[in-house]
Amino acid sequence: MLRLLHPTPELGASVAVEFAWCLHYIICSQVNNPLLITRGALSTLGLLLMDLARAASGSVDTGLDLLACPVLRCFGNLLAEEGAADAGVRADFGDERIIVAMFILMEFFIQHQPSLVPECLWVLNNLTVKDPGLCTAMLSLDLVAPLLQLLPISRVVRILVLTILCNIAEKGPFYCQRLWPGPLLPHLLEILTLSDSEVVGQSLELLQLLFVHQPEAAQDFLQHAGLQALEKHKEEADLQERIQALQEVALGGSSLVPNALALP
Numbered sequence: 079m080l081r082l083l084h085p086t087p088e089l090g091a092s093v094a095v096e097f098a099w100c101l102h103y104i105i106c107s108q109v110n111n112p113l114l115i116t117r118g119a120l121s122t123l124g125l126l127l128m129d130l131a132r133a134a135s136g137s138v139d140t141g142l143d144l145l146a147c148p149v150l151r152c153f154g155n156l157l158a159e160e161g162a163a164d165a166g167v168r169a170d171f172g173d174e175r176i177i178v179a180m181f182i183l184m185e186f187f188i189q190h191q192p193s194l195v196p197e198c199l200w201v202l203n204n205l206t207v208k209d210p211g212l213c214t215a216m217l218s219l220d221l222v223a224p225l226l227q228l229l230p231i232s233r234v235v236r237i238l239v240l241t242i243l244c245n246i247a248e249k250g251p252f253y254c255q256r257l258w259p260g261p262l263l264p265h266l267l268e269i270l271t272l273s274d275s276e277v278v279g280q281s282l283e284l285l286q287l288l289f290v291h292q293p294e295a296a297q298d299f300l301q302h303a304g305l306q307a308l309e310k311h312k313e314e315a316d317l318q319e320r321i322q323a324l325q326e327v328a329l330g331g332s333s334l335v336p337n338a339l340a341l342p
Contacts, residue, residue, distance in 0.1 A: 079101055080118065080119060080122045082094060082097045083097055083098055083101070083126055084129070091141065091145060094145055095144050095145050095148065098145060098148035098149050098152065101119075101148070101152050102151050102152050102155075105151075105155050105156060111155075114156065115156060119152070120156055123149055123152050123153040123156070124153060126149055127146075127150070127153060127176070127180075127183070128176065130142060130145065130146050130149070130179075130183065131178070131180075131182040134183055134186035135182050135186075142186070143187065143190065143191040143194055146183060146187075146197075147194055147197060150197040150200070150201055151197060153201055154197065154201040154203075157201065157204035157205060158204050174215045174218075174219060176212075177202070177205070177212060177215050177219065177221065180198045180201055180202050180205075181221060183198050184198045184199075184228070188228075192231060192232075195228065195235055196234045196235055196238055199228075199238035199239065199242065200238065203238060203241050203245065206242055206245040206246060207245045210249050210253075213246045213249050213253060216242075216246060217246070217253065217256040217257070222243070222246075222260060222262070223260070223261050225239055225242065225243070226239065226261055226262070233274060233276075233277060236269070236274075236280075237276060237277055237280055240269075240277070240280040240281055240283075241280060243257070243284050244280070244283055247284060247287035247288055247291065248287050250291055251291040254291035254292035254295070255292055257288065258288055258292050258294065258298070259294070259298065263295075263298055263299065263302060266284065266285060267302060267303075267307055269281045270304075270307040270308065270311070271310065275311070275317055278311055278314075279316070279317055279320060282317065282324055285299065285324055286320070286323065286324050286327060289324065289328055296327065296328040300328060300329075304328070305325065305328070308321050308324070
């Protein structure tokens, strides 16, 4: 089945698509995903995604999405399995190539099939959640700005983008220093104007990580009316504790706050 995922002139792409969906259903059934990983499924799927990215970079064939969709789901779901981080993902693809492939595919899908952008982001989330090396690759390739440009696409995309940024920020001070300063602050302030509590909550988590690991981020936030932006959500029950905690971190680490804004 893994061999037949690659389209051939004899069998055509339709056979690869069918086998990719079969593999997706097998993975979702949780029969024996560790066996699939040890048999090289991650490597096969990752290399296939890089082949699809190469095809996307020189093609306007919208049929690409037919194979990319199940392959992305297979790869993303296997990455979420316990032990996937030890399966040599970076050794197989390098720190950069699999990350670059995701961004090439997203650029293609924005034009031809926007519904697949979240599938790529789900893969990026599962690549970065446990792997500092892949987070470093995101930063060294200056991919934070292109990631932020995806925010307007949809609510699901906003949540996934913010989650990926949290994956990077939680790795510690070095990563937060690379994230900030940059284009992040205006985007986060804009998100705080939204009424979607889940999206706002994810932005609060990112701000909390940044404030803890990069005190300058808290000062910039305060200087750009960040506390006033938080006021919009102070009556939302599921956000109150997180807003309080964020205010305490921001105010506790800054000498720029007027007394009128101090917490009681």
